[in-house]
Amino acid sequence: MAKSILRWFLMTRIVLCLATNFNVLSFDYIQRFKKPVELGKCAYRYVTLRGKQQVFRQDCAFYEMGTSKFEASNTNDSFIVSLNEENLLTHINLCDGDAASYMGLLYEGECLAVEIGNMITFNQSTYIRAFVENYRTGIDELTVDWSPFEGFTHYYKQVYYLQKRSYGTYELIIAQMTFENNNQRNAAQNLVLTPPLLSDQMEVINEAVGTPQHIRLIRVSTAEYIQKFKDYNAENFPEVLYQIRSYENDVRRMRKMVKEDKSKHHLEYEFHPFANAVPEKSLTTRSRRLWENVTQMEIQTGKAISEAEHATERCKRKKKKLRFCQKIEKIAKGLKRLHRQLHNVRSRWYYLNSTKLVNVTSNRSLRYDHLMKAFENILHTCDNSKPHKKRRKHRRKSISSENPK
Numbered sequence: 001m002a003k004s005i006l007r008w009f010l011m012t013r014i015v016l017c018l019a020t021n022f023n024v025l026s027f028d029y030i031q032r033f034k035k036p037v038e039l040g041k042c043a044y045r046y047v048t049l050r051g052k053q054q055v056f057r058q059d060c061a062f063y064e065m066g067t068s069k070f071e072a073s074n075t076n077d078s079f080i081v082s083l084n085e086e087n088l089l090t091h092i093n094l095c096d097g098d099a100a101s102y103m104g105l106l107y108e109g110e111c112l113a114v115e116i117g118n119m120i121t122f123n124q125s126t127y128i129r130a131f132v133e134n135y136r137t138g139i140d141e142l143t144v145d146w147s148p149f150e151g152f153t154h155y156y157k158q159v160y161y162l163q164k165r166s167y168g169t170y171e172l173i174i175a176q177m178t179f180e181n182n183n184q185r186n187a188a189q190n191l192v193l194t195p196p197l198l199s200d201q202m203e204v205i206n207e208a209v210g211t212p213q214h215i216r217l218i219r220v221s222t223a224e225y226i227q228k229f230k231d232y233n234a235e236n237f238p239e240v241l242y243q244i245r246s247y248e249n250d251v252r253r254m255r256k257m258v259k260e261d262k263s264k265h266h267l268e269y270e271f272h273p274f275a276n277a278v279p280e281k282s283l284t285t286r287s288r289r290l291w292e293n294v295t296q297m298e299i300q301t302g303k304a305i306s307e308a309e310h311a312t313e314r315c316k317r318k319k320k321k322l323r324f325c326q327k328i329e330k331i332a333k334g335l336k337r338l339h340r341q342l343h344n345v346r347s348r349w350y351y352l353n354s355t356k357l358v359n360v361t362s363n364r365s366l367r368y369d370h371l372m373k374a375f376e377n378i379l380h381t382c383d384n385s386k387p388h389k390k391r392r393k394h395r396r397k398s399i400s401s402e403n404p405k
Contacts, residue, residue, distance in 0.1 A: 021273075022099035022160060026266035027112055027170065027222040032105050036266050039068050039142045042161045043271050046104025066144040074259070078133035080198055082189065083174070085122050085300070089292045091132055092116055093170060097291040099271070101350035102160075106343065112220065112227070117299040119218055119229050120174070124182040127189050127205075127212075129175050131198045131248075135255050136168035136267055164270035169223035169258045171251045173198055173244060177205070177212035184209055199244040211237050219247050223254045223265045291349070294361055297368045298342040301335055304375055308332035311379060331375050338367055 022043075030036055033044045081091050095111035105111060110118075120128060141164045175198065179185040188209045193201040205212075211234045218229040232240050258265045311328045345352075345360055352360065 021163070022102065022269075022271040023096050024099045024103070024105075024269045024271070025093055025095060025112060025170065025222070026165075026269055027225065028095050028100075028105055029103070029269055030266070031112075031225075032103070032109055037162045037165070037269060039140055039162050039165060040066065042159055042274070043103055045102065046107040066142045068140055068142050070138055070140050070263070072138040073136065074138075075136045076133065076255075078131070078135070078171075080129060080131050080193075080196075080201065083120070083128040083130050085296065088117055088120070089113055089295060091130065092172070093134075094292060094295060097346065097349040099350075101347055102158075104347075106347045111295075114295060114299060115227070116172070116174070116218060116220065117296075118302065119216070120176055121178075121303070125179050125185050127177045127179065127185050129177075129193075129198060129201060131171075131173040131251075133171040133251060133255075134168070134267075135171070135258060136166055137259055138167050140165045140167070140263075159274045160271035161274055162269055163272040166267045166270075167258070167263060167265055168267040169221060169254050169265055170267065171223075171254060172218065172220035173247045173251070174216075174218035175202060175240075175244065176216040176218070178214040178216075179209070179212050197245075197248060199241055199248060202241060202244060206237060215240050217243055217247075219250075221250070221254055222267065223258055290357075290361060291346075294342060294346060294364070297365065298339060298346065300372070301339045301342060301368065304372060305332060305335045305339060307379075308335060308375060328375075328378055331371060331378060334371050335375070338364065338371060342368075 026036065029043075032046070037043065081087070083091065092113040094113040095105060100106055100111060122128075142162070144163070177185075177188065179188065188205050191205060191208055193204060195201050195204060213234050215232045215237070216229055217232070217240065220227050230243070308328055308331060312332060315326065315328065342364055345364060349357070
């Protein structure tokens with residue numbers, strides 16, 4: 001991953017431009033601040049006091065004046081896709097890096113896309129299908145006819161107000177299938193699935209390849225703030241189909257509900273700066289691809305930590321530890337340190353200048369590749385090695401010959 005990021009930077013010679021607005025999924029915003037936003041109102045933030053670890057919610061008294069206009073526009077972007085590590089954060093709405101950092105959305109929480117990523121496992125035996133729907137009914141937009149007086153713009157630095165708000169719902173149904181082996185998984189992945197419903201596609205997979213050993217269903221709806229998952233075994237496959245069909249009916253119900261009540265269900269927020277003057281070190285828009293790569297590294301590092309901890313426990317339970325397994329403990333510490341560093345980079349994304357951002361993310365990428373490769377090698381060695389069997393000590397039987405009398 002590190003090499004691809006560096007190569008991409010060298011080839012494209014990134015041109016960075018001024019950051020004029022933030023886009024935030026309303027689900028992410030309301031989940032953190034427990035209330036929606038009105039047009040013209042400035043954004044809540046979680047900020048850290050300088051030199052201290054204390055974090056508090058910063059309210060804002062500024063209010064942008066103007067005239068609002070609602071424009072109805074029914075659009076439905078829905079599709080079914082196979083998810084993998086490369087396209088996960090492309091198809092699942094990932095929060096904007098500058099917005100997440102500026103508002104403190106990553107303080108004791110995460111973006112919806114990352115929470116979903118943490119529920120999913122990518123390996124040689126898993127195949128994941130996802131139904132994604134972005135249904136929008138209209139947009140509210142504020143036309144501003146006022147600007148700060150000359151000489152007072154410094155009061156409005158780092159202050160953003162809600163300029164545009166869309167209405168609708170974001171719906172997800174994800175089915176993660178774990179098969180008995182890699183061949184079965186590849187057979188499922190190579191199927192041409194034409195049915196329009198996820199439930200029908202699951203039936204085709206079951207008939208053509210066989211029943212998955214394990215299935216995880218994930219359901220998300222921003223209209224009713226639903227976020228849940230449930231696990232099933234192979235014998236519960238009929239229940240899986242029933243549940244997916246129930247979710248598909250829910251999606252249709254949500255669509256109808258949102259359409260009938262256009263002004264209630266917020267979908268996405270777009271925040272604009274009060275003043276044209278933007279603070280130094282936060283003028284640049286970061287590449288979406290770079291933000292996705294750093295986020296993906298944090299997700300995979302977190303999963304590797306969990307796997308390393310389990311491997312460490314297995315090693316400790318052995319009567320005689322294998323020397324190479326003891327290295328897992330050291331790698332686990334390195335992964336935890338890297339995980340904290342990656343989260344810190346994402347949390348400070350808005351405040352990092354372009355050069356610092358490129359250097360930090362490139363260094364973390366190299367460290368990530370090194371640790372993940374070492375971890376995979378250790379696990380492979382542990383899986384293919386068996387502990388030495390203890391030799392049994394045979395007692396020599398003493399034969400005493402008795403002279404018959």
